[in-house]
Amino acid sequence: MRLFSIPLYVLPAPTQMIAALIHDAPTLGQHALVTVAEALAGMGIALVFALILGVLMDAFPAFKQSIYPVLVVTQTVPMIVLAPIFIIYLGFGLAPKILTVVLMCFFPIAVSFTDGMAQVSPAYQNLLLFYGARRTQIYTLAKIPAAFPSLLSGLKVSATYSISGAVVGEWIASQKGLGYYLLRVKNGYMLDKVFACVLVIILLSLMMNGLIRLMQILGAPYLKEKKRSLVK
Numbered sequence: 746m747r748l749f750s751i752p753l754y755v756l757p758a759p760t761q762m763i764a765a766l767i768h769d770a771p772t773l774g775q776h777a778l779v780t781v782a783e784a785l786a787g788m789g790i791a792l793v794f795a796l797i798l799g800v801l802m803d804a805f806p807a808f809k810q811s812i813y814p815v816l817v818v819t820q821t822v823p824m825i826v827l828a829p830i831f832i833i834y835l836g837f838g839l840a841p842k843i844l845t846v847v848l849m850c851f852f853p854i855a856v857s858f859t860d861g862m863a864q865v866s867p868a869y870q871n872l873l874l875f876y877g878a879r880r881t882q883i884y885t886l887a888k889i890p891a892a893f894p895s896l897l898s899g900l901k902v903s904a905t906y907s908i909s910g911a912v913v914g915e916w917i918a919s920q921k922g923l924g925y926y927l928l929r930v931k932n933g934y935m936l937d938k939v940f941a942c943v944l945v946i947i948l949l950s951l952m953m954n955g956l957i958r959l960m961q962i963l964g965a966p967y968l969k970e971k972k973r974s975l976v977k
Contacts, residue, residue: 787846861895
């Protein structure tokens, strides 16, 4: 960018971004820890509710037909619109940020998990019933293990969204976190630090996605063993 004499407040040079990243690394690290904690908490809550709702939608088709359109509608409203409403009712603490992450992560997990359980053939379910399996055992022995790969696919998408959701919540109202840092340096026209923060957000999103991929790799032997036991 020095070649074209572009000023910092218009577009910083890559060297300026890297320099800002190195110089503000301790500060960025502190804010990143807050954002990651919010993202993990939101993903954990979203996972629990998605598993419960997924089983209910699979077990009761009428319930799925009634609740599924509502889930779709929740994804049509931008989080940047809902975040101020959460702050009005929940205050300026962690709750609105975590709730923002939950709403961004819940839908991909629930849909993937439900679709994965629906792939189990009725003939296989009838075979389990023939051997005396209860309805709950059909889920623990067949449907939930079969839906695990689909669940991980939904988690990969949600893991990427989780950091963005936390940043959106922090952007509206916060005193710490990458969203707060990003807003502060933006208002100061310190674009080198803005791009450095964006780079950290991208790296954290990739790390969250990589964490789910690691879980998939570690869980692969268990899934194979589970399939072998089912065949036996």
